Amino acid sequence: MRATEPAAVGILRITGAVCLVLMPLVMWLANRSAPLMLGLAATAFLGAGLLAQPASAVLARLRALLATPLALTVAAFLAWALVSISWSHKVVPSLEFWAELVLPMAFALAIAVSGQWRPTPALLRALAATIILAAGLLVFELASGLSQRMALGTGKMMGFIFNRPTIVLFLLAVPVVHALWSRPSSPTLDRLLAAILTLAVATLVIRAESGAARLGFAVLTLCWLLASVAPRLASALVASVFVLTMAIAPVLGPSAERFLPSMILNRFNAMTGQARIDIWQSFGEVARARPLAGAGFGTSATMHEHPVAAQVSPEHRTLLAASHPHDMPLQAWAETGVVGAGLLTLAGLLLLARLRRLPATEQAPRLALFAAAFSIATVGHGAWQGWWIAGLGAAILLFCRDAAARQGESHG
Template sequence: MSQIFPSASSTASNALRDAPSARASEPAAVRALRIAGVVCLVLLPLAMWLANRSAPLMLGLAAAAFLGAGLLAEPAAASIARLRALLATPLALAIAAFLAWALVSIGWSNKASVSLQAWAELVLPIVFALAIATSGQWRPTPLFLRALALMILAAAILSMIELASGLSQRAALGTGKMMAFVFNRPAITCFLLAVPTVYALWSRPGAHWSDRLLAVLLAVVVAVFAVRSESASVRLGLAVLVLCWACAALAPRFALTAVALAFVTTMALAPVLGVTAQRWLPSMILDRFNSMTGQARIDIWQSFGEVVWVRPVAGTGFGTSAVMREHPVAAEVPAAERELLGVGHPHDMPLQAWAETGVIGAGVLTLAGLLLLARLRRLPPAELAPRLALFTAAFSIAVVGHGAWQGWWIAALGAAILWFGTDAASRRGDDHG
């Protein structure tokens, strides 16, 4: 987190350094609100098992608690100063530029209400994560890390039990969709949150053997959950994570350069992803996936790729993928490609950015990614490896997975980034709640 939220993180680290004396005199309400915020973050993976779009709600509740604690503990000007410092970084400015352009592009959307809803779904989790980072109250400890590990384990195990039983538990309760894919989002969320948790539990100086045992157990269970789930994207993310982490540990500069090149290439070639995959992806690989993750997904990429060529500069308007078949641009797409414009999104984040916001939006997002990688370059290898691996794995999931702007996805990413902020507390061995 220090590389993504540098100013807020350094302030939090200073607060942590002075925490023992500060906590002795702080109001009970501040401590209670801070603990409530951490509990919301700890329970997030379990909430996603219960309701697979609940991550933004849990992140929002955590943000409200941390903000309340911050306002009670210090003048509001302190949080505002941290926020200003954070937003002044090049990375934050690039993200803000994309959000601003996305908002402007709604002006040529065919359904402004749908686009505004998509924009809010993207922005709210970002705001929640920023609020937590700048509250000055984000003080995770090894105790909370262990609690998070247990909640991830619980969510993963409960999900696998339901998958093995044919969702009999949900059938008995009469709630939720009776389809195995409902566990794809919990699988991805558990995977994302497990990365900083495993890293912190294992790497903390002086870590007890029980923490390392918990880290190993968590890694194994989450990997098994990824394999057992129906999400091909999380299995891809797992493979990429292991490969990138190993490469970054052995040759950090090479790994960082390779990731940057792969990232830029993927963003640039998104409009021809479908055509490229159709021509070059061997049928023996396609046959290993089910119909939705194989040929059908390539057909979807080709359809949305045609949209890019019709509106290459400004796109069709943010959030229009959900209603692309009804967009005037559909009439300009070859008839054979129109049908799959109604699937809701192109199952590829770079392609969705191109289709909805054009080369301008895709270019700004590419710049933001490169700025993030540039910040990671300043880290020592031991800290670079897990963060670079998470970036690469998350991007690989986004390239073949769900809609790019879904709130649960952005909230899960934000929570994972926040948990990487445990380094300062973990290095001190602070074990207080």
């Protein structure tokens, strides 16, 4: 079928691949641009899919994917989040946050069901090259004190503006390194490229101001090593820590205040040390005040203006203006209550159950990325930010090599 397909199909397929390959460089230039690049790629791949085959084939793949327990659970969370907006104090901004979460998920889904997504060796090599280049540019800018951007007079002149691209590059690098290194026929040059990519991203993570990225890198390394030698133990450990972290989120602040040694806190800067614990305490009081349904999806950005703020102790009320809790489980609890947090916990466990069925060599990098991404989400950014969801979606797509290979065979 490939020989008789319209020329536009090949052009659109290449366009989609180029959009994904350029994502690291565009994130370096504009640190919230990942959803845009993923959306452009989705448009191209879906267009190619609809030109190359009947729309019914795309819809059949979509129905099959959405019928899985994991997809149904995620859909249930999104539906509950949408319902919870009805008790938000600012409905329109909450709807905007919901759209910011859903759109990158829809883009990744569109690419997956298009029938055109094939992370070929050439695409992986090109993506590795752009990640290395973007990492080098980021390190150079950080080392030079952002002098280039200061000269241009663009944006905020603070090193933390590179935290988002650092995390996205880290997410994308994991499946690319695994693919380049682990293929049975991997040439020496591919393994050399994988090694250079690992070194480049590690250097960026160490040099950047993102403590969340450094935590994620450490968790990734330890989990990947453990999963390579004891996959069942690693899976059980990750699942246990995941469930425990989701469960204790409403009391995370008091627990960290009581049990986290000061010698550890003192190693972090002001916004990742005691101030972070104070924020957790503030939003934890919100979660405990509205334990069943939460304050409404997307309300964290202006939680200090929500009526629930009156139920928070005066000493913790100020930090409700911190935009978000800097902890995904706590944000889920504060905004969507035990219903939303429970659905997300179930979705995570269903995903981990799927990973357990993979061969150890394929399970290890995926499990490690799950653990790393979750650890980043528990200390870093807002849970529903589009650049984060788009980065995760792109990383997941890059792990879908087996499905892509089957699609390629069906088109041969």
